[in-house]
Amino acid sequence: MNSLIATYGRPLSALFLLLTALWAVGLIALPQAVMIERSLWVEERDTSVELRINALYSSLELKRFDLADAKSEARKTQVAEQIATLEAEIKTLEARESAPRKVYTLSNYTRMSSLHFTIFLKTIAYALCVTALSLMVCYPVAYAVAHLAPPTRAALMMLGLIVPYAINELLRVYAWLMILDYQGVVNTLLAWMGLVDFEARTWIPFLESSGSVFVAMVYTYILFMVFPIYNTLETLDHNQIEAGRDLGAPTWRIHQRIVIPHAKPGIAVGCLMTFMLSAGSYSVPQVITRGKAGDWFSQLIYRQFFESFNWNVGAAYSFTLLATCIGFIVLMMRLFKVGIRDIAK
């Protein structure tokens, strides 16, 4: 801190401090904290009050009929009095109804239905599978680009990785929508082979299964695994590999003892990013299923906010996802013995 002031002076240092504080508190910490707080209470709307009000209204209607039917003057005043008390009671009850009480409770979490909990588990399980598959597919690619290809070909392959990586996420998902659609590429191929018939509508409804969401997710997020691994492998001195080979080590042993230990931080980052993106992906299930298949957890969160307008439950679901992702980060850091500094490079 002192060196900051010594170099840039008090006013500038204070400005840096202020801006950083605004960011850390106003855009990161407070929003998360408010979200968590919001997940911890419910607005207690007394449903019995609502029922009671409805009952009172129907008896009020009856009394009004009575009033119209009343023959004697005495009967009229009696009914009118009853109406007045009813109206007064309705008024107090309605005041109570429109001012719901804020009650702190864990019920937003514990009330998660078994269906929603199953969806949560499905989302996490699929995200783990996407991560594992991406790691297996990408490790050889990253190694080939970093250490096997001659410079010009490596540059070309780099280009081949950057282009699909930089193309909009939605368009990458859209490609698979077109491939797996009812009359999409795959079904047309099947039709050519005579396996399905468009006239008879016997096409295979890929888009209505979770499997197609999985396929599109792998395609959409796989490159988030390549680049972190490539970045760490690029710093590995090729002479180490040569030395291993000269000393007679077989290829698998070179990878086990030299390459993978060096790539550890990259593997950890790749896994973190891929898992986080798949577990929190709203775009892939939204585009692929188009409401024709079961929801994913991110869609449940969206519905709580924008369809049920139940922000407290939405906040609880969000925090569930947040906690899961933080858990995964901690797990990866332990597993690969890397620090937070190695992670974000």
Next chain:
Amino acid sequence: MSRASQLILNVYLIVFFLYLFLPLGVVALAAFNAYPYPSVTQWQGFTVHWFAALAQDSRILTGLWHSVLIGLGVIAVSLPLGLSGAFLLSHLQSRWNTVLYSVLVSPILIPGILLGVSTLIFWGSLGFGAGLVTAILAQSSFIASYAMLLFLARLQRQDPTLEDAALDLGASNLRVFWRITLPFLRPTVLTAAVLAFLQSIENYNTTVFAIGADWTLVTEIGSRFRFGLSPVINVIGVVFILITVAAATAYVLVRHHELRRSHAR
């Protein structure tokens, strides 16, 4: 490496790159199909009709305008934040450094939808309804982290003696910042601004939660998948692909050139 394993690796790489590019080819090809539903298999003749249709699609053009506004807003918010964070982190020498670092990079590591949700809840309670402003704030929270990492990497390569020398020679703190630090950071400022703008335009998962009833180019594309899917979307895909290929080629050429130069030395 033996010939057999070399062959296996080459086949593997070819399959992998085909896997990456064929789906994009499908998207691009359907943009030129006269069939009114995006398809490459029901081919009804070559057309550029959908390009004209895009030019007249006012909702998409408004979305693009919103995206540009948000992108500029994100540059204006996230660069000063990222720069301040980087200055603080590169000068803070205590265990608070790691704490601050963890907080400031955390938005990169948590799902984007959560940034959208938390921004919506917090800034909504302060009276900012969901819209362009909340979209800027939600996106800036994580784009600033990327900017900070870029600045931090650059600051680590800075020669601190330059600043010290200027101070010894009697320059004021402001003058040191203006004449030495900022010029040193200028390339990174440019890179960070471009990256921030691109990331902002691309973003879907965070924006869709924070944007409310407004829309950007990308959220509009997202809603078209449900209602009104037409080859106009594929035309946007073609435009995105062309821009990306041009930008990526430029980037790789520059990088290749630099690598060559550093090897030659």
